Amino acid sequence: MIVCDNIFLSLGGVQIFEGLSFSLEEGEHICFSGASGRGKSTLLKVLMGQVSPDKGQIKFFGETLSQKSLPNIRKQLVWIPQNIHLPVENGHALLSLLEAKDKVKATQYYMEKLGLDSSLIDKDFSKISGGQKQRIIIAACLSLDPAVILMDEPTAALDEGAIQLLINTLQSLENKTIVSASHNATWLECAHRVITL
Numbered sequence: 001m002i003v004c005d006n007i008f009l010s011l012g013g014v015q016i017f018e019g020l021s022f023s024l025e026e027g028e029h030i031c032f033s034g035a036s037g038r039g040k041s042t043l044l045k046v047l048m049g050q051v052s053p054d055k056g057q058i059k060f061f062g063e064t065l066s067q068k069s070l071p072n073i074r075k076q077l078v079w080i081p082q083n084i085h086l087p088v089e090n091g092h093a094l095l096s097l098l099e100a101k102d103k104v105k106a107t108q109y110y111m112e113k114l115g116l117d118s119s120l121i122d123k124d125f126s127k128i129s130g131g132q133k134q135r136i137i138i139a140a141c142l143s144l145d146p147a148v149i150l151m152d153e154p155t156a157a158l159d160e161g162a163i164q165l166l167i168n169t170l171q172s173l174e175n176k177t178i179v180s181a182s183h184n185a186t187w188l189e190c191a192h193r194v195i196t197l
């Protein structure tokens with residue numbers, strides 16, 4: 001379903017990827033791991049089409065990632081970045097930003113599964129914790145029902161209990177392909193495959 005073939009990329013004069021290849025099947029959870037600065041976030045950005053490799057090819061569902069195919073491919077992806085600075089003040093506004101105002105109930109459903117009271121969807125982001133905000137964002141993204149979920153350091157703001165709830169929630173979803181980047185041991189254990197960069 002996703003094929004990454006012979007990717008080369010250098011940034012700021014540093015060679016980050018040199019002939020990187022891997023592929024993953026529908027429903028698989030693959031996690032990029034490795035020391036800080038090895039390129040985990042950059043690889044997610046390459047998959048999102050935000051950073052173009054110097055050489056090599058990426059395919060989603062048989063379609064080669066290019067400027068032309070990107071809008072169509074993006075419809076099937078959701079990207080949950082590491083440091084989330086959003087120009088919105090609460091969960092409702094986030095859903096508007098995502099053009100998903102009709103997904104309030106679905107978002108609240110995932111919020112509860114992630115251990116949050118669903119009323120937090122109304123709460124000002126400046127008045128809740130980083131971990132609560134992160135879970136509202138994850139819940140909103142899951143409500144979009146994407147085929148592929150890209151997650152950068154999804155456990156960064158979560159305690160062990162919340163990490164386990166997130167893992168349980170993702171494992172209960174059918175046929176979702178998950179590509180993540182993480183150092184967290186619990187998270188790495190739940191991945192089907194770890195690629196160490």
Ligand SMILES: Nc1ncnc2c1ncn2[C@@H]1O[C@H](COP(=O)(O)OP(=O)(O)OP(=O)(O)O)[C@@H](O)[C@H]1O
Nearest residue numbers: 011012014016034035036037038039040041042043
């Ligand atoms: N826009 C850029 N210009 C130049 N160098 C960059 C750029 N973006 C990232 N880099 C460099 O690319 C390398 C990989 O960065 P990246 O953020 O992907 O690492 P990471 O493995 O995700 O690290 P961390 O675990 O700390 O988040 C780093 O050496 C970083 O300094």
